[in-house]
Amino acid sequence: MSIELKNVSKRFGEVSAVHDINFSVNDGELVALLGPSGGGKTTVLRMIGGLEMPTDGDIFIRGVRVNDIPVQKRNIGFVFQNYALFKSMTVFKNIAFGLKIKKWKKPEIEARVIELLKLLELEGLANRYPHQLSGGQRQRVAIARALAPKPDVLLLDEPFGAVDAKIRQELRQWLVHLHHDLKVTTLFVTHDQEEAMEVSDRIVIFSRGNLEQIGTPREVYEQPVNEFVARFIGVMNILELEVRNGMARLNELAFPAHGVPEGKKMKIGFRPYAVQVSPDLTQYGYQAVLKHTYFLGVMLRLEIVLPSGLVVRSRISKEDYSKMGLQDGMCVSVQIRNYRILSREDEPLTQEVATSYDMPAHIAEGI
Numbered sequence: 364m365s366i367e368l369k370n371v372s373k374r375f376g377e378v379s380a381v382h383d384i385n386f387s388v389n390d391g392e393l394v395a396l397l398g399p400s401g402g403g404k405t406t407v408l409r410m411i412g413g414l415e416m417p418t419d420g421d422i423f424i425r426g427v428r429v430n431d432i433p434v435q436k437r438n439i440g441f442v443f444q445n446y447a448l449f450k451s452m453t454v455f456k457n458i459a460f461g462l463k464i465k466k467w468k469k470p471e472i473e474a475r476v477i478e479l480l481k482l483l484e485l486e487g488l489a490n491r492y493p494h495q496l497s498g499g500q501r502q503r504v505a506i507a508r509a510l511a512p513k514p515d516v517l518l519l520d521e522p523f524g525a526v527d528a529k530i531r532q533e534l535r536q537w538l539v540h541l542h543h544d545l546k547v548t549t550l551f552v553t554h555d556q557e558e559a560m561e562v563s564d565r566i567v568i569f570s571r572g573n574l575e576q577i578g579t580p581r582e583v584y585e586q587p588v589n590e591f592v593a594r595f596i597g598v599m600n601i602l603e604l605e606v607r608n609g610m611a612r613l614n615e616l617a618f619p620a621h622g623v624p625e626g627k628k629m630k631i632g633f634r635p636y637a638v639q640v641s642p643d644l645t646q647y648g649y650q651a652v653l654k655h656t657y658f659l660g661v662m663l664r665l666e667i668v669l670p671s672g673l674v675v676r677s678r679i680s681k682e683d684y685s686k687m688g689l690q691d692g693m694c695v696s697v698q699i700r701n702y703r704i705l706s707r708e709d710e711p712l713t714q715e716v717a718t719s720y721d722m723p724a725h726i727a728e729g730i
Contacts, residue, residue, distance in 0.1 A: 364425075366388040366411060366424055366516060370385060371385070371410065380403055384407060384438070396551070397721075398656070400593075404570070408493045412437070413429065413432065424439075439517075440512070440516070441518045442505045442522055443505070446502060455476055455480075456495070459475075473485060475511055479510060479595040498530055505559035516550070518549075520551075520552045533559060539562055560580040565578060566583050576589075578688060584596050587632065598635055599632045599635075601631065603628055604616070604618065604628070606623050608640075611623065612672035614650060614669065616699075619665060631703065634680045635677050636677075637702065638667070640698055649669060651670070652667070653667055654674070664678050
């Protein structure tokens, strides 16, 4: 195990920033710490790096408890959002800085810097100063400097937040390729869901100092454990229903309640791709009106209104949309293929909570 946090909490005076966090990172993993501002993700990263000390709990790096080990002795590379490059030093000297501090020999320093210049596609820039570089180049220099001493762990705090969208996309792809080549255990903080989904092996999701879920991008998207994760990752239809006569109901919609007590309120979620739409009003069990179509490139998002006024969102390909001849204002039939029962943010998981279900055919088809 490369990194492990056990019952870690952090308080700043009376403010509790992180509550009893437990998770581990395997050797060579690329893990995103994701969440909204104030969620605790940056505090966790800073505690791992030694820039903050945990109030409670233990942090281990390669099996060694590091709570009392100062930052300079943890063999960690840290990259900040604002690059923190030395303005008066060339690219070469910026990358070499940490190696000089560690008293590497001059030939070793030169060989390592040349190696990193090539690896990070910075060849030809060795004698330039930071102000002569683009934002993407400055970020790569900052990462090269962090990698120079061959750290056990690389920590990136909002690494692409200071560059524009096009460069950010390029840097994401570049980071994936770099990580594939180096296999350095890497944690990066981001509030960008798309970035976390695209780049990471696993995602650790935080909210208000709590760890909400850990999983692969596919797991957190398809199997969110609660309402917060369901809303935060991608787009999800979330409905609050009441169990009556063994079915969870909201207006004209009805779903199997799977043992939930009569009269209890429950929440379910389903992704837009689970909502099937047809211009044939007899094909599916619910009739609705296609109110608005949002163009997303290859995919389209449909806003569909049921007779009760309830709005659900569907997602289909541009090709299927054209093939079916769909257009705004058209009457359509609808079915929901599968759904997931969600826990509330303030209630613990139970056996029936956070479970996915396929809609039985006779219910999905409204029979």
